[in-house]
Amino acid sequence: MKKLFVMAVALAWGNLLTDYTQVKAQNAGSNASDTKIIVYGKGQQVLCTVNSNEVDSIVFTEAAPKADMLDVVFHADGSAEDISPMQNTVEQVGTGTYTRFSNAYNRYIATFTNTWTSNPTSYYRINFENNTEFRKKLADGHTLEIVVMPNYNGTIPNTECKPFSAMQSGGTGFLVTTISGSRQNEFCFLPNVTTSGSSTWRWATSGVVPQPKVYYHVVGVWNKEEGKAYVYVNGELKNTIDAPGNFKFASSGCNWFCIGGDPGSATSATNGWQGNIVLTRVYDAPLTQHEVSLLWDEVDVTPEEMDAELVKNVDFISGMGVKAGGTYMITGEGFAEDDQVTLLLTTDDSKTYTATITIQETGALLNLPEGLESGSYRMILNRGEKSQELGVTTLNIMDQYPTGMQVIAHRGYWNTAGSAQNSRASLQNAIRIGCYGSETDVWITSDGQVMVNHDASLKGVTIETSTYDQVKDLTLSNGEKIPMLKDLLDILAEGGNTKLIIEIKTHANEARGKACVAAAVNMVKERGLQDKVEYIAFSLNLCKEVVALDPSAHVAYLNGDQSPASLKYLGIMGLDYTAATYRNNPAWASLADKNGMTTNVWTINDTATMAEMTNCGIHYVTTDNPEEALRVEAAYNAQKENNQ
Numbered sequence: 122m123k124k125l126f127v128m129a130v131a132l133a134w135g136n137l138l139t140d141y142t143q144v145k146a147q148n149a150g151s152n153a154s155d156t157k158i159i160v161y162g163k164g165q166q167v168l169c170t171v172n173s174n175e176v177d178s179i180v181f182t183e184a185a186p187k188a189d190m191l192d193v194v195f196h197a198d199g200s201a202e203d204i205s206p207m208q209n210t211v212e213q214v215g216t217g218t219y220t221r222f223s224n225a226y227n228r229y230i231a232t233f234t235n236t237w238t239s240n241p242t243s244y245y246r247i248n249f250e251n252n253t254e255f256r257k258k259l260a261d262g263h264t265l266e267i268v269v270m271p272n273y274n275g276t277i278p279n280t281e282c283k284p285f286s287a288m289q290s291g292g293t294g295f296l297v298t299t300i301s302g303s304r305q306n307e308f309c310f311l312p313n314v315t316t317s318g319s320s321t322w323r324w325a326t327s328g329v330v331p332q333p334k335v336y337y338h339v340v341g342v343w344n345k346e347e348g349k350a351y352v353y354v355n356g357e358l359k360n361t362i363d364a365p366g367n368f369k370f371a372s373s374g375c376n377w378f379c380i381g382g383d384p385g386s387a388t389s390a391t392n393g394w395q396g397n398i399v400l401t402r403v404y405d406a407p408l409t410q411h412e413v414s415l416l417w418d419e420v421d422v423t424p425e426e427m428d429a430e431l432v433k434n435v436d437f438i439s440g441m442g443v444k445a446g447g448t449y450m451i452t453g454e455g456f457a458e459d460d461q462v463t464l465l466l467t468t469d470d471s472k473t474y475t476a477t478i479t480i481q482e483t484g485a486l487l488n489l490p491e492g493l494e495s496g497s498y499r500m501i502l503n504r505g506e507k508s509q510e511l512g513v514t515t516l517n518i519m520d521q522y523p524t525g526m527q528v529i530a531h532r533g534y535w536n537t538a539g540s541a542q543n544s545r546a547s548l549q550n551a552i553r554i555g556c557y558g559s560e561t562d563v564w565i566t567s568d569g570q571v572m573v574n575h576d577a578s579l580k581g582v583t584i585e586t587s588t589y590d591q592v593k594d595l596t597l598s599n600g601e602k603i604p605m606l607k608d609l610l611d612i613l614a615e616g617g618n619t620k621l622i623i624e625i626k627t628h629a630n631e632a633r634g635k636a637c638v639a640a641a642v643n644m645v646k647e648r649g650l651q652d653k654v655e656y657i658a659f660s661l662n663l664c665k666e667v668v669a670l671d672p673s674a675h676v677a678y679l680n681g682d683q684s685p686a687s688l689k690y691l692g693i694m695g696l697d698y699t700a701a702t703y704r705n706n707p708a709w710a711s712l713a714d715k716n717g718m719t720t721n722v723w724t725i726n727d728t729a730t731m732a733e734m735t736n737c738g739i740h741y742v743t744t745d746n747p748e749e750a751l752r753v754e755a756a757y758n759a760q761k762e763n764n765q
Contacts, residue, residue: 165589183417185238188266188402190258191247193380195220195229198467198514199497201245201380205402207255209723214390215439216382217244219467219499219513220361223399226420230399234435234512237273237587238280240746241393242439242728244381249287250374254754259293260368262345264413265309265310267295268420272396274434277306277330283392285401289314290320292371294383295339295393298324306330309339310352316366323364324350336399344407356417358410378403389726417546423573431502431509432456435484437543440732442519445493447764449476449516450756451500452484453711461488463501467513478578486763494518515729522764523735525757527557529622530747531724532575534559543598545575548609550616556747560622560654563606564593565637571606571644577626579603585628596655606641613653621650622743624679625658625667635665642670657697668692677721685713697721700730703737710738728753 158739160168160630194206199220203209220229249255269284271277279299286294293312298304310325323343331337340353348365351358370376374387380401387393408416435453438595443449466472474493475490478485487500495518500511532548533540534554540546543561551559562575570589577583578593595603606623613621623641645654655675656667661683667676668691677695678688681702688696696713700722703710713720721741722734731742731753744750 145664146340148695149450157720170679174297182758183415183504184741185419186404186406186408186412187278188404189408190255190263190405191378191401191403193245193247193401194487195231195546197222197414197470198246199231201231203247208655209247209249209252209255212246212364213243214246215241215727216244218245219510221510222731225423226399228399230397231380231510232272232397232510232670233394235381235393235395236436237271237278237393237395238282239747240385240395241382242388244379244390246377246379246390248377256370256376258405258583259403260345260370261405263293263343264398264406264408265341266339266400266404266416268336268338268399269331270393270399270420270464271297271331271333271394277332279306281392283439283498284394284396285378285380286300286311286383286400287371287374287376289379289384289386290372291369292375292384293343293368294378298326298484308337308339308352308354310339310343310350312341312350312364313369313371314345314364314366318369320369321366323350323361323362325350325362325364327352327354327355327359331361333396336397338422340408340413340416342407342413345365346415351407353413353417354411355422356414358413364608386731422693423596431504431507431719432511435511437512437514437727438732439514440517440729440736441514441734441757441760442517442523442736443489443677443760443763444520444522445489447489447522448479448486448760449489449514450481450484450486450760450763454470454484456480456485457504457505459487462511464493467497467499467502480636487669489516519736522761523738523757523763525754526722526731526735526739526742526750528739528747528750529558529721529743530556531560531743531745533561534747536745539599541597541601543604544597544599544601545604545612546599546601547607548612548621552612552619552750553749554751556619556751557741558587558622560624560657560743561606561609562624562626563641564626564628564643565633565640569636569640571637571640572603573606573609584636593734608643610644610650610654611650614648618651620655622657625656625660625663625665627660629660631660631662634660635666638663638666639670642667642674642731646671655695661691661693663694665691675719677719679723685709685716685718689718690717695719695721697723697743699723700725700734703734703739707737714738714740725750 159170184354188205193201195201202588218233220231223230231628267285285298291313297314298309308329310329314323315321322438338355350362350364352360366489375384378392381394382390382394432453432455437451460478474490476487497515502509519589530551532542534550535542535547548559562573564584566589568588572584657677658664659679664678676693677697679697681698712719722739723743725742725744725748
């Protein structure tokens with residue numbers, strides 16, 4: 122009786138097989154048992170050779186489609202690369218993501234520690250803005266594939282969260298939706314496909330609400346020829362919707378795929394993902410249901426062995442300045458007295474340190490060992506035989522603990538419900554959350570009224586060439602009428618410690634700008650609010666004009682081309698520069714400090730740069746994300762206090 126031998130052409134051989142795969146019988150002698158069965162692949166490669174008497178049957182397993190536009194794999198050091206034929210550059214942003222090898226998936230998986238749906242502190246970026254070939258392939262129909270596991274606590278947050286997307290006024294990607302109409306907190310494939318040229322989202326909802334600590338295989342297909350979009354979860358077709366028209370790309374600068382969030386601008390991300398991501402792929406074709414089933418056959422979403430959950434709600438500030446032999450603060454619940462934290466340098470796993478902990482009301486202080494060097498570290502909590510990954514942080518060893526930067530809300534705290542940039546509400550919100558300052562922008566009308574708005578025009582009306590009557594009824598995005606400077610001063614006079622940071626905008630000519638300065642300074646003096654107002658401007662001449670009219674006023678220069686000594690000579694006692702300017706002139710912060718001058722950095726919205734600038738000794742930060750900046754400020758100040 123012949124031995125049963127079922128030869129499966131393995132999925133690993135799939136890229137070798139073509140329509141020309143051949144199976145040949147080759148007689149090697151007079152004995153039938155000498156006959157060989159040889160399987161040839163592409164290019165006549167020998168894939169397998171066996172004796173014929175050992176073969177009962179030959180079964181060719183159909184290979185799953187290969188991602189030909191993007192196929193990201195993660196590495197042990199946290200980096201990632203695209204192994205597709207297009208070999209796109211995968212840029213790692215931030216340090217809050219760590220990778221570990223998964224036996225279940227036989228590959229490294231990435232764990233994202235971002236706060237669910239917030240601006241992510243760590244993500245991966247694949248830019249296709251100027252990649253004509255990639256754009257063409259995306260536009261003629263495409264398929265996206267992910268394997269992900271969310272890691273939220275409690276009930277699912279009712280906010281948009283995007284594990285893999287390129288969506289900003291156009292584009293394509295996956296998200297977990299907010300509840301809206303019939304939509305629940307479910308996985309959704311969301312291509313922007315239009316018949317009119319304007320943004321038109323096609324909501325291919327799945328009905329699957331992702332649960333924490335559960336892996337999901339999600340596939341989204343847009344078939345341009347059919348005018349349909351499909352979404353699959355774990356191999357099952359969950360929804361088919363009409364999606365006719367042409368693909369609409371994201372807004373300029375936002376044509377990049379984000380792993381761990383969504384492009385918010387050319388340089389930042391939003392809608393951060395919290396949890397694991399195993400794979401992210403893009404195919405230059407609308408895959409069929411059969412092809413999706415082949416992808417599903419490759420995937421195992423059986424729960425893998427998880428780390429022990431010893432502590433929860435863990436959070437920390439990556440990039441903080443610390444001292445070897447000092448402490449580093451981690452917030453969280455469930456720390457125990459005998460816990461220890463292993464610190465593994467991500468760039469050299471032979472360098473390992475052990476930190477004991479001191480329990481705090483809000484979490485724990487890591488007692489950092491002497492000899493610790495600056496770098497990026499995996500933090501692993503150990504309790505007896507159990508362990509838990511806490512995440513990856515960057516520690517910068519310094520001689521002393523920095524003081525946290527005080528927070529100025531850029532155009533007020535507008536990035537919250539019911540608010541708008543440069544609105545009355547934005548100032549009130551900045552006061553409410555305890556910001557040091559609320560920045561605002563002013564223009565003067567043709568008849569001498571000082572109005573608040575960032576741009577020179579609002580709804581097509583140019584402020585400085587219009588009368589007050591022509592602008593007073595213009596409305597902001599939250600429904601408020603455009604404010605006058607006096608309206609904000611009225612709010613300031615009601616109380617609170619928040620200062621109004623008045624930016625004198627650069628007008629059409631210097632005379633107009635000086636008129637605005639005079640009107641603003643006189644109004645502040647008349648109300649006796651000099652101690653609650655500061656001034657900034659890009660124009661050096663306008664800064665000098667403020668100093669001339671009120672020598673006691675604190676004035677800061679924005680343009681970044683003057684040294685501390687030059688500004689002090691003019692009576693301008695503040696530097697208000699970009700992060701790049703401070704990086705290019707590393708001595709300026711300390712020189713300004715020694716001369717009794719202030720330093721501010723604008724406009725910083727990510728935690729990593731906030732930490733970097735704090736470490737540089739900058740005094741203030743202007744931000745669109747004031748609550749996060751206040752959190753960073755508090756963490757630095759608490760850490761400094763703990764180490765005095």
